Amino acid sequence: MLLNREQSGKRWHLRPDGPPKVTGELKYLTDLTLPDMLYGKVLRSVYPHARLLSIDISEAEAMEGVYAVLTARDVPGLNRFGIATPDQPVFCEDTVRYIGDAIAAVAADSPERALLALEAIRVQYEELEPLDSTDAALASGAPELHPHGPGNVLHRTEIKRGDPEQAFANCAHVVTETYYTPRQMHAYMETEGGLFVPDETGRLNVYAATQHGYKDRMQLARIIGCPEENIRVVSSPIGGSFGGKDELNVQPYGALLALKCGRPVKMHNSRKESVRAGLKRHPMKIEMQTGISREGMLQAHRVRITADTGAYATLGAPVLNFCTEHCMGPYVIPHVDVEGVSVYTNNGLSGEFRGFGGNQAIFAMEGQMDRLAQMIDMDPWEFRRRNLRQKQDPGPLNQQILPTEGLSQVWEAVDRSELWQKHVHPQPESTRPPWIKRGVGAAIAMHGAGLGYGIPDPAGGRLSLNAEGKIEAAFSYEEFGQGLVATLEIMLCDLFQCHTSDLSIVIGDTDRVPHSGSSTASRSTTMAWMALQRLQHVFRNKLLTTASQISGIPAERLITGPAGIWTTTDSSSPVSSRLVTAYKELVRQGEAEDWIFDTTFHYPTTPDHVVGGHYLYTYAAVVAEVEVNRLTGETKVLDTRHIVAAGPVMNPMGYIGQIEGGSVMALGFTLIEDAVMQQSRYLTSNLDTYLIPTIKDIHSRLEVEAIEELPEGDPFGPRGIGEIGSVALAPAITAAIHQAVGVWINRLPVPREELMMGLDMLLPEGVKPS
């Protein structure tokens, strides 16, 4: 179904956070203030790599209006953080490893004073040569950035199947190519920050964005050296994240300063500081060698992935796992030899980012497919069809995955699309100037959801009737713009036939929500849906039997509806019935606890012991039409069609928004974005040099087609679509560029100079530029 407002009818649901967002009334956590608060600032390293010889804070401490100056000595608990591998120091002790490393933090009564205090801290360094590339870090004799070695390797992956050596020898055609992807920045509009408030009881209230409040609470408790219950984390609403706020950022500093001063402390990173200290997408070098038989069947695939993970681990290992899993695409390849390595360098921090390593892998693999198809002069889409995995085939890691028709459905949707027909039958380039060339390309992808086998991925949720008589749903997920709250409203209204005014949705507050895992890996929608499926029966039963006790009407003749319980003759509709009891009245029956229902479960995983292997996948294909200007090297994307198979569309407005937003983010990844570093320092330190797409740069047309079918009786419901819109656009664009101008692109963002040609080469013979 083509997804748009017209097609969506009554499901076009207006977001409850709309009015406060469009009026500016909504307080983001960085907008919060308190009358007696202080301002926190962090002193970061001057060098990307250095030994710390001494830190003198005496002058700063003595300054008027300065309330605290903290260094490593002032961390009561663990001086480290990191979701997976806590190896990032809160404050560096003896070595700095990147340009964002924190050395000290101050709290003062004005931002100006806090900055003055930072200037007054005297740090002596012994500058060291930065390891500014993975090559430098892997070179023999390179200094080890972390003691846990060997070398500067954070993580290695390996998949070997069959006999690739022999298979390559027998291949009719082999393509060898090396792909490079950029250090993309999340560029969420709200930079990191928040308010940290100690209260009279000794508890610390943290109001700062994260994708997983409980995980922040656990890490902060470890740093402070206190029980987790002493901390409350409030973490929504969030002005964008895309994976970039999943790790702790300002929280350790805000928390420690607030506790030290006994006063609220506000932190808010400037954009420059955010660029310097924040996560980026892993730049990767992916070498691929892929061989096919004479008939065009994939035989052998050799891949070497090198990921620049930067100074600390963050989620470098899981990102590499994901990239490794996805670098074989949705294809059947009998002989496989994949090795990946994630390397510590002094280049900033790489971590979690929408697509999670899939984007890089899919760009490379789909690039191989197009090159191979050309070698044997076959239509690239037909070439893919021959090699696609079938419904019952195992997943990329040879693991069992849930069989769905998703892959063939997205393939077919492209095949019959008008846009793809333009590739098959290119139109004559009559009216355009000779330096403007058009082309159409397409790519396909399967993308794993959830964290994968062997990684704790707990889920759950709570449904209750609260004291105000509202149906309250509570989850530890976060609203960072994706429209989670609206989706929950839709699901609850569907389940209980009630009105949005009957609902209370609670997220983003560790004091008020149960543990239900993180808002990552496109998992929230599926997990919330599964939790509600589990809870709805017990909850409804309780409502109906209580209403039956009050009214004397048998429970079978009662249903939930707007404002309360209704009688019905027809069990599916409350229309012709009457209100029996209001929810408000029901909740007065019995104890408050009687009205609370919890569930916990685990994200569905493959039964096979394949660490990181996924069980649920979403499928997508993208067709893109581009126009390349051969004089300027500029590529303009004219038209795109995203086809997504992710199950039923819960929230059409949110779905379209996620695909459009993901697609334009991928456009940036493909054509313009790169956080350029030289000698491990950012050359692009703000949004005037790090360019993200503006309204002038986007595709003039973007259509979203949703394939909603799931296997019959599928117990997992709608799949998340937060990432799938961003993973397959790059190879579609580069394929289109190839059709337009015959140049194979292997590096992103697409280097314009590779597409430029002199005017004299473009004009037909005999024509002179006037």
Added chain:
Amino acid sequence: MKPPVHQEWSAVVNGETRHLYTAPGTRLVDLLRDQLQLTGTKVSCEVGRCGACMVLLNGEPVNACLAMAYQCEGSEITTIEGVRGESEGELHPIQRAFVEEGGFQCGYCTPGMIISTKALLDEYASPSQEQIETGLCGNLCRCTGYGGIIRAVKRASEHYSSGKTESPVVKAASGTDASEV
């Protein structure tokens, strides 16, 4: 760097004359957010690129991170808090259009987007695609991919060009039911 010296300052902010003490070199964005608690104006790049801080200064859109207090002395400033519908609690047609078309996600760029849209539609009631692109290219949005924003601007322009500023109400108060238009 020395602590700044404060002076008297006044301007008409959202229709109200405001007097305060501030350093002449205070950025308008800080003055609005910190001194007047008008946090609807956002701060993101601080170099005039992203438009999150956009306000109207005597009717013209300006980046509040680049305007200094002394430059705004005595002028008329409209922030997002000053953009409202005709009656109490009602959304402005542009705001309504953003809600109805899904012209926002995280919402952090939204106040600035709406200010720029207002400046655009005040000048051209039914802007061409090119005018929309020019009018909004100083506002970055990382979430929506701009699709919903363009649809919202077009919808709002229908109201503008038909002279119709009233239509079914979506109330501004949070918690009010905003489903199914």
